[in-house]
Amino acid sequence: MLSRLSIPVRLLLLLAVPLAALMIVGLTGLTSINATNATTQELQARLAQQVQLEAMRNTLGTSVLAAANGVAMASVSASDAMQALNKSRSDFEEAGAAFIAGAPDYRRDRTDAAIRPILEDFAGLMSEFENGLLDDDTAVIRGAITGEWGAEAQRILSELSKVLESERGAADRLVTSARERGGAFFSLNAVLGFAGLGLALLFGFYIGRSITTPVRELTATVQAVAAGDIEARSRLSGYDEIATLGGALDHLLDEKVATLAAAERANTRLNDSVIALLRAVSQLSRRDLTVRVPVTEDVTGPVADAINQLATETARVLADVSRVADQVASTSMQVKSKAESVNAVATSQHSEALDTADKLNHAAERLNDIAKLAQHCNELAQRAAQNTESAVVTVTGTLRGMTDIREVIQETGKRIKRLGERSQEISGIVDIINRIAERTTVLALNASMQAAAAGDAGRGFGVVADEVQRLSENTRNAAGQIASLIKGMQIETNDTMGTMENAIGQVVEGSRLAEVAGKQIGDTQGATTALVQSVRQIAASSQEQAELSVTLRDRARTMLSGVRTTGEQVAEQLQQTVNLSNFARHLLESVRIFKLPA
Amino acid sequence: MKAVDALARRFERVDGDAARERRKAERRFRGLRVGNLGLLVAHDCSGELIEDAQVHPLPGAPPWCRGLINLRGRLLPAFDLHEPLGLTRFRAQRQWWLALGTGDDAFAFPIDALPVSLVADESAAVEVTVVPQSVRPHTPASYRIGGELWLEFRHRDFIRALCASSGPCS
Numbered sequence: 001m002l003s004r005l006s007i008p009v010r011l012l013l014l015l016a017v018p019l020a021a022l023m024i025v026g027l028t029g030l031t032s033i034n035a036t037n038a039t040t041q042e043l044q045a046r047l048a049q050q051v052q053l054e055a056m057r058n059t060l061g062t063s064v065l066a067a068a069n070g071v072a073m074a075s076v077s078a079s080d081a082m083q084a085l086n087k088s089r090s091d092f093e094e095a096g097a098a099f100i101a102g103a104p105d106y107r108r109d110r111t112d113a114a115i116r117p118i119l120e121d122f123a124g125l126m127s128e129f130e131n132g133l134l135d136d137d138t139a140v141i142r143g144a145i146t147g148e149w150g151a152e153a154q155r156i157l158s159e160l161s162k163v164l165e166s167e168r169g170a171a172d173r174l175v176t177s178a179r180e181r182g183g184a185f186f187s188l189n190a191v192l193g194f195a196g197l198g199l200a201l202l203f204g205f206y207i208g209r210s211i212t213t214p215v216r217e218l219t220a221t222v223q224a225v226a227a228g229d230i231e232a233r234s235r236l237s238g239y240d241e242i243a244t245l246g247g248a249l250d251h252l253l254d255e256k257v258a259t260l261a262a263a264e265r266a267n268t269r270l271n272d273s274v275i276a277l278l279r280a281v282s283q284l285s286r287r288d289l290t291v292r293v294p295v296t297e298d299v300t301g302p303v304a305d306a307i308n309q310l311a312t313e314t315a316r317v318l319a320d321v322s323r324v325a326d327q328v329a330s331t332s333m334q335v336k337s338k339a340e341s342v343n344a345v346a347t348s349q350h351s352e353a354l355d356t357a358d359k360l361n362h363a364a365e366r367l368n369d370i371a372k373l374a375q376h377c378n379e380l381a382q383r384a385a386q387n388t389e390s391a392v393v394t395v396t397g398t399l400r401g402m403t404d405i406r407e408v409i410q411e412t413g414k415r416i417k418r419l420g421e422r423s424q425e426i427s428g429i430v431d432i433i434n435r436i437a438e439r440t441t442v443l444a445l446n447a448s449m450q451a452a453a454a455g456d457a458g459r460g461f462g463v464v465a466d467e468v469q470r471l472s473e474n475t476r477n478a479a480g481q482i483a484s485l486i487k488g489m490q491i492e493t494n495d496t497m498g499t500m501e502n503a504i505g506q507v508v509e510g511s512r513l514a515e516v517a518g519k520q521i522g523d524t525q526g527a528t529t530a531l532v533q534s535v536r537q538i539a540a541s542s543q544e545q546a547e548l549s550v551t552l553r554d555r556a557r558t559m560l561s562g563v564r565t566t567g568e569q570v571a572e573q574l575q576q577t578v579n580l581s582n583f584a585r586h587l588l589e590s591v592r593i594f595k596l597p598a
Numbered sequence: 599m600k601a602v603d604a605l606a607r608r609f610e611r612v613d614g615d616a617a618r619e620r621r622k623a624e625r626r627f628r629g630l631r632v633g634n635l636g637l638l639v640a641h642d643c644s645g646e647l648i649e650d651a652q653v654h655p656l657p658g659a660p661p662w663c664r665g666l667i668n669l670r671g672r673l674l675p676a677f678d679l680h681e682p683l684g685l686t687r688f689r690a691q692r693q694w695w696l697a698l699g700t701g702d703d704a705f706a707f708p709i710d711a712l713p714v715s716l717v718a719d720e721s722a723a724v725e726v727t728v729v730p731q732s733v734r735p736h737t738p739a740s741y742r743i744g745g746e747l748w749l750e751f752r753h754r755d756f757i758r759a760l761c762a763s764s765g766p767c768s
Binding site for chain 1: 602628641642643645646647649682700712713715
């Protein structure tokens, strides 16, 4: 029957039975607890009443009687005793009221009936006490205490004790009944609990068995199949999930067996194809690209076809590679030669870069010098501006001076002209003297020659003639000197005149030029100011140029390092080209080991 | 002593015999400039300096014979020595003619500078090779005086030879 139920239902049953048992036990326990609670409340109420009764007894037995005895013994005054009695009375009545109020509703009437007479009696006793105290007769009081009052008090105490005993008995009975009731509930709970537990265990056993048995069968079936028994089946029947699982497992195993059989057959065929394929690949591994793999219809067919295509393409590619390797080898040799040329060019560029860097460095230093020079020129320009201003003043003074000079020169020219006229007169006189001296010389010569021709007689005359000739020659020489001096003077005078005129002209020109110079100096001053500005800008620009040249120098150094790096890289490239050439040659050799189709 | 006697007396040098001997070795000349040649004639040769002489040409005379000069009634032949000596005449402001000799030997020739008195001794004698061929035979000696070259010139012999070479002209 359980097999007809689904596993969730069975599990639900497995949980529901113990839960039901637990619920029953719980309800029973709850009932017992409620009863115990009610009993406890009752018991608590009765205890409270007992406390009230005790309080009443103590009030009567201790406070009232103590006050009365005090009065009797005259240890307590009547007023104090009255006060004590009043307080005791109120306490007693409050206790009594509390006793009555503390009784449950169902027995309040009985409680009231039980305690009311006691309260009345106490009230009467208190009245008598009060009356007695009011009389203030000690003997009477003493006598009443030992007589009727005492007896009444004892009787009231006895009543109270009875009520207390009654209450205690009722409480005892309540405890006993509660104890008995609790034991009954306990037994009932125990029975119900064990019954529920047994039922739950029973249900659990059967439900668990209904689940674990088919599961064990499924496990055994799977283990058998794993061990190799492909015929193992679970053959579970039922309508639950496990039965469905078992049926599915059996079906799966059936399909699996069929599939394995088909796979086995396919593997066999595939194995044969693979062997053929391996043979062909073996031949290919021996670098024989002329081999062709037979193409079958199985899964190796595409592989064989692919291998054939691979071999064909590989052969074609290797042929291309061989051709390309040849070209690469030749091209690499060309590249190598070109790389060597580039390396040489890079080396020369490096040296040129070095030279350029040096020249840039030198140029930077020169620019620096130029900057300093520009700065110096700036200072000089400023000084020139100052000098220009003073030059303006100087030119103005020069102009005035040149005017004065012109006048002086003109006056001098006139005097020189007069001097020239005088020298001209002197020259004429010198010519006359020269002529006279010349004639005298001729005469002296003739006289000398005549005296020499006269022999001894003319000797004296010859001497005189020689002396006269000498004198005339000296005169001629002097006249000549004078003439030359005069001529020189005339020449110099003429030159001086010319010079004076030139000087006048130059003075005039100079004046004009001084005026122009003054104007130009004014312009120059402006230009100098502008020049100072320009020089200042040049100085600044030179400084910038110097800084720029320093930057260029640094960049040149960077370029140099770059050129150096380029040279190194070119050298490396050259080496790599050589390696490439070697690799191409090796590649060619490697390709040639393959047997290619014609 | 009268002044004339004093003037006629020979001067006596202080250095005495040495000076006398030196004076004996010295020869006095008159230096003449003809072209660029310096010619020396005897100091005691009679002569006269003529300024701007008027020369009367002779027809048919050789080129070097310029003509005749009337010197106070004396007719002197005027010979231009520049032509036969191959010399260049200096263009002077005045043309000086020098008449040498007396009597029939006298002749005049143009000079390019006034005559000067020169003294030469053996120490001034030099050997000169660059001398015009026409005058070489008539220059027995040559001297270097004052840094200038002077040739001793026998003018009479030269004129005679010149006239002899040119035909009757004496």
